[in-house]
Amino acid sequence: MNFVDIHSHILPKIDDGPPSLDIVLQMLRLAYRTGTRAMVATPHMFLPPFNNNDLAEIKHAFAETVQELGRWQSEPGWSFLRDMSLYLGAENYLSPEFLEALEHGRVLSVNQSFYLLVEFSEFLSFEMLISAVERILATGRVPILAHVERYPPFRESPRMLEHLCEMGCVAQLNGASVLRTKGRAQRKIALSFLRQGLVQVIASDAHEHRIRTPVLDQVFAALKKTFSEPDVIAWMFENPRRILANQSLI
Secondary structure: OOEEEEEEOOOOOOOOOOOOHHHHHHHHHHHHHOOEEEEEEOOEEOOOOOOOOOHHHHHHHHHHHHHHHHHHOOOOOOHHHHHOEEEEOOEEEOOHHHHHHHHOOOOOOHHHOOEEEEEOOOOOOHHHHHHHHHHHHHOOOEEEEOOHHHOHHHHHOHHHHHHHHHHOOEEEEEHHHHOHHHOHHHHHHHHHHHHOOOOOEEEOOEOOOOOOOOOOHHHHHHHHOOOOHHHHHHHHHHHHHHHHOOOOOO
């Protein structure tokens, strides 16, 4: 299976992701070895303390990284980079700065599509979240809610997440959350969301190559024990592919 990972922190020295290009290379090697063939760089934007509010700076950092990786393709042991497709997006934090940038069209969607990856504070009221989602939808963009299993309000009331999906949001789950290594409680809620049909996309949210890794093959194998293979393929390949292509999800 050639996984498509729409949420990963693979730009060096930008946020809490890799501190160097060397770590980026290790992340990409690990992702490739475990079946991923396309990754979207989604650095934190509008989230303190990173202060990544400048769209042009993020685009420049991505272009520089891609250029550096291109130089490695001819090096022994790194030719696999030719088969790894990289795209640009952002993990946009719902903040006043984000909403202002949204109003002026200065936000990064996933591969220039109408899909916009967003995260928010767990202390944000549901009413304020609804208001922000409405503002995003009004611009013609579709919010992808990042790592939905993390938010206490959704865990306490899945109906809240269901309502957001009914409004037009896409729910993204972190793959590691379905593995036993992340703890029984988090795994339980992640599997519950999947069973209830509240998740459309699974991604890695990778930050480095040792703990928060871009490994997805273990997730695929674990999910196939509980869910149908077509469903798992939809979460980990077909819907992410459709997001990159700016198409409706299945």
